[in-house]
Amino acid sequence: MNLFHDSQLELRHLRLLHAVAREGSLARVAPLLHLSQSALSHQLRILEERVGLKLFARNRRRMELTPAGKRLLTSAEAVLQEMERAGRDLAAMQGGPASVLRVSTECNTCYHWLPPVLSALQKKYLALEVEINVEATRRPFAALFAGELDAAIVYSTRSDRRVVFRDLFKDELVIIAHPEHRLAARKFVEPIDLAGEVILYYGGVDDVSTLATQILAPAGVRPKKLIKVPLTEAIIEMVKAGHGISMMPNWSALPYVESGDLVAMRMTRRGVYRDWKLAVPREKRGLDHLVEFGNLLAAYSKPAKLWKARYASKRRSSASFGKKTSRRFKG
Missing domain, CATH: 1.10.10.10 (Winged helix-like DNA-binding domain superfamily/Winged helix DNA-binding domain)
Known part of the structure; x- marks a missing residue:
């Protein structure tokens, strides 16, 4: 039969x-x-x-x-x-796109460096149509499972056979402050050092401060005030004006630190890091443009280049979604 x-x-x-x-x-x-x-x-x-x-x-x-x-x-x-x-x-x-890449990230700041990577991808896949789904930023896995996304750049993971991951890079979350802040000379700060500080954090209606909830609260430390700010650029300007401190990715703060407008301090002696991955539906893991997208993110994105230059003593290569080695993944 x-x-x-x-x-x-x-x-x-x-x-x-x-x-x-x-x-x-x-x-x-x-x-x-x-x-x-x-x-x-x-x-x-x-x-x-x-x-x-x-x-x-x-x-x-x-x-x-x-x-x-x-x-x-x-x-x-x-x-x-x-x-x-x-x-x-x-x-x-028929003149339409040969394929569509619907992508989102788990951090709004990533949209600052993502477009050049997507442009590089489209130069190789001329008929590829790209759609950035900003609305899925706060729910990337739900969007993947619902078929709304083809890929998500995330730092959290799920144990779910519907999705597979490829390692991309690490980044570090640092404390930024005005150069004349009382802690400005420190190389790192501990949670207790931030007691009584005004903390500025990025967020929408339902967002909470990662610094306050995941770092300070477990240590029993209470800030003076939490101020939710809807724009990263506004947070930078408020910190530059001395209206509070904030925690953000090192690659986001770097231009302002290099210009002398801000200082950046490691959060705890060991630092606070995030492991970024590319998440895709299991059934799409072999698509050529998704494989190449992972290659470009791991090699040429702004956070990846900073991580390699400043922190990575050994180059970690992830070779495939859900596996450790593959000829298709070279960086």
Whole structure:
């Protein structure tokens, strides 16, 4: 029996199999495929009848693939990815974009250095259309899982088989202050040193201060005041005017430190660092333009170059999404 030649399996069956394997339940798949849960249950039952085998083991927590389901999923992913490539190629023949990259970051300041990297990517992939989704900044993983993004530049991680990661670079969060601030001569500061300080932090309606909640509060330290500021540039100007201190990425503060307008101090003797990664949906990890996007971010983005120049004693190369070595990743 040939399931494909006999027209017993259709693309909608493969999409359903892939979605349920990724999400773990029909309830989570229903809004993604724009069908009711009962309709999906009916489709899955027909699929298993046509295959003649159970594809999922159902338990209280999630639906797990059976050995038969795992085998069929391997072929389904290959077929769906090839159909996506074919769709891009046909679109390019009609004058449209061969592919679209929808991207977001987990830090608003990253949008300052991201455009040059995207421009370099588009020089190599001339038919690539890029869409920056700023609205997904505060929820990059939810946007990835909902199919709203193709890639997210993040420093937090999730243990979820739906997404895979590639290491990019580290950056350091530093305390910035006016050159005449009482702590300006310090090479580093401890949480207790910031007791009674006015802290300026970037944020929207629902944001909180990372410095206050994750560093000062656990140490039992209370600042004098927390002031939420919606623009990084405004924070810089307020600190330059002596209206408070702030914590921000070293690469963001560097121009003002080099000009003498601000001083930067390490937060604690050991420093506070973030590990940045490129997160993509598992089924898209092999797309050429996403692989190259990771290469460019790791080699030429502003934070990556600063990290290599100032901190990295050994060059860490991440070679693939979810793996440690690959010829496709060279930097």
